[in-house]
Amino acid sequence: MGIADETINRGEVVQGFGSYFNGIKRMRMDMNLIKTQNLTHFPFILILEQSKTEALLEEFLLKNASMEVDRQCELISFIELNDKDNLIECVIKDYRSNTEGKLIKIHTKFLCGCDGAHSKVRQNLQLSFSGNTYEETLYVLDCHLKFMDTTETESLLDDAQFNLTKSGLCLLFPLKGHNMDNRWRVIGTVPHELLNSSKQLQFEDIAPDFSRRIQRNIELYDPLWLSIYRTHHRYADRFYIEKKYFLLGDAAHIHSPVGGQGMNTGLQDAFNLAWKLAYTIQGKTVDKDKLLQTYNDERIEVAKNLVQSTDRVFSLMTSRHWFFSFFRLKILPYILQYIVFPIISCISPVREAVFKRISMIGIHYRQSQLSMNSNKNNVQAGDRLPYVYTHPEILLSSTDNNVEDDSRRYFHLLVLLTSKSNSKKSFHFVKFIEENYSHLIKLHEFEYSEATKEIFRVYDVNRNSNGGVFLVRPDLHIAYCSTTFDIQHFNTYFSAYFLHKSD
Ligand SMILES: Cc1cc2nc3c(=O)[nH]c(=O)nc-3n(C[C@H](O)[C@H](O)[C@H](O)COP(=O)(O)OP(=O)(O)OC[C@H]3O[C@@H](n4cnc5c(N)ncnc54)[C@H](O)[C@@H]3O)c2cc1C
Known part of the structure; x- marks a missing residue:
């Protein structure tokens, strides 16, 4: 959409996520570990209200x-x-x-x-709208925090923090400018002893005992707003x-x-x-x-x-x-500290899987009727368009500040050609798209070279193969993948949904 830069500008980039059990820090997920994996242009947690x-x-x-x-x-x-x-x-x-x-x-x-x-x-x-309502009541609170935990270094106080004690669950998220004004968002379960009170819960009910409940030394002051709510899990x-x-x-x-x-x-x-x-x-x-x-x-x-x-x-x-x-x-704290954390830190595919799940970039529509493969490789129809760090423009709006950019209204066909590609077949395939679907599909051709080899690696197209085509939907999921440049196969699929230029 072209608003990524401004979104980051208005939010707080968090580089780590610390987990505390009974006040003891058991693990810290460092987002720098994700940076090296080139999974996304945005390898961090962004806190934006x-x-x-x-x-x-x-x-x-x-x-x-x-x-x-x-x-x-x-x-x-x-x-x-x-x-x-x-x-x-x-x-x-x-x-x-x-x-x-x-x-x-x-x-x-x-x-x-x-x-x-x-x-x-x-x-x-x-x-x-079936499902249930949880027993727990939650509060969400924006206020100022003073950390008096002696063991923390200052930089770690930029992390989002997860706390679990016998009094309940509590999450702390730094808000934009927090290192100047100490503003944080606090989300927690309302302590059971406060639930039975007939009066509306106030900041003054939560703040005095906060440190004791999460077994750390943190002072809450100057609340900005507080909301109390029951939470559900349901879907239509x-x-x-x-x-x-x-x-x-x-x-x-x-x-x-x-x-x-x-x-x-x-x-x-x-x-x-x-x-x-x-x-x-x-x-x-x-x-x-x-x-x-x-x-x-x-x-x-x-x-x-x-x-x-x-x-x-x-x-x-x-x-x-x-x-x-x-x-x-x-x-759980020991499982996380001695098993889960070392595995995530050392085994890159596990780290990748966890990051994809939490960041939601792993969501795919592989089972959808709209997803079609002529063959199966690592990148399949239904997947979110993979990120290629050498060519971020394939995924991002090429003109981040240009509101006239209309590229999201189209499908995009990425044609990956190798020295082994049958040039006649690929030429006819591209010509067919231009003649019949140029009102819906924009074409992008990439020939294998030193400059483009990362695209081929990410899309799992071997330089010694025939190459491949990937049709990307306007919402950046892959609709169609093929290594055969088969016009009839493509047309049978695409014309079942979309009209030809001449129709
Ligand atoms: C404490 C808390 C923290 C959360 N934190 C996060 C988070 O960190 N990240 C995240 O992704 N999500 C978070 N969520 C969830 C998120 O707030 C909701 O999923 C999101 O607001 C849903 O958006 P919505 O537009 O579907 O519904 P809503 O935000 O409820 O908006 C519905 C809109 O429809 C309007 N409306 C209702 N009825 C009518 C009507 N009859 N006519 C006209 N207008 C009507 C309402 O006025 C409202 O403006 C959090 C939720 C809570 C409660």
Whole structure:
């Protein structure tokens, strides 16, 4: 989207993640270990408050599409009109010019429910939202922190920190400028003894005993805001309904916030759906439904996996059962310190797998109908486009500051040619794409050389092979891979979804 630089600029880059059990530091994950592996242009944890992320996206929308998010309009109800266009009629209460709210009607072909965990769209469609509510209550607090742990050096206080004691779980995240003003975000489980109180929990209830509870010496002062909430793990049974409704974000799936992946998953939903919806509305697809159905199939799998995996971790970390409590405080620290941490530090593929999971760059759609391989190698259709450190422009917007950049509206075909490639076959393949699909696909050819050899290594194309083609979707997942340059194979796949130039 071209907003990476500004996003980093507004957030806090964290170089490590420390884990403390009963106040003792058992391991520190150093992000420098990831840097050397060239998995991403961004090998660090970025802490950016959700409000700032939303502001960035709203600025982007205004700058690129001259649109604003209307926060003063509420969806009240919707019905299907059963007219020839099969439109939905939405009743909106508009508070922009009238504090009482004025009722207006909007007619639309599609309705996207991005309306949070209590989604009216989901409820009106009577979709199930199965799962559970956790026993634990959490607090999220922005305040100032003074570290008085004597063993810490200053640089390590830039780390995000995970703390587990018998009083519960607590995460500390440094906020932008924290080394000047000591501002941190604190997320923790509300101590059980405070839960029974009938009055609303205050900063003054949490702060005085904080050090004792996490068994460290940290003073909390000058709170900025505090919120208390129950957390759930649930997902809807469908994300695409009756060929016209979609659920995205918390409306579709919610889980424990401990992994910090809720908003990120909602943004991925939007990124997955946006181009499919645009292509369908613009009449670029063969069928009005087939491409949109892949939104449901691809994203529901991601949501299920995320809800289940965060549930396992959160339950293990918070369960009140004596065995889990014993395990996480008496056994887990040693497993992490003496087994997990040495393995992650020394064995690069394990480290890579862990990083891909936590950063979510490992999410793939290999099982999707939209993913097609002519053969299988390490990089497959459905994978996120791999990062090539010598050629970051393949993945990133080439013009990070250019709002006119429209490359994300297209598919991109990467053609990797070696000295063994059948030049006649590859020439005809490229010509076929240009003649039939240049309105949808941009071509990029790379010949094997000293300068491009890293691309071939990352894409697992041997210099002594015939080469390969990789079709990349507008949302940067690979749609199609082949080493055969077979026009018919490609056309059978692509024309099942997308129209030829001449259609
Ligand atoms: C304490 C806490 C910490 C978290 N930390 C992280 C984190 O570090 N990283 C991360 O990725 N995620 C995190 N999350 C999760 C993240 O906040 C949510 O996943 C994210 O806000 C979901 O976005 P959403 O747009 O789907 O829903 P919401 O943020 O709930 O937004 C829904 C919007 O729809 C509007 N709306 C609702 N009903 C209507 C209606 N009828 N008409 C019109 N508008 C309506 C609401 O006003 C709201 O603006 C955290 C959550 C919590 C509670």
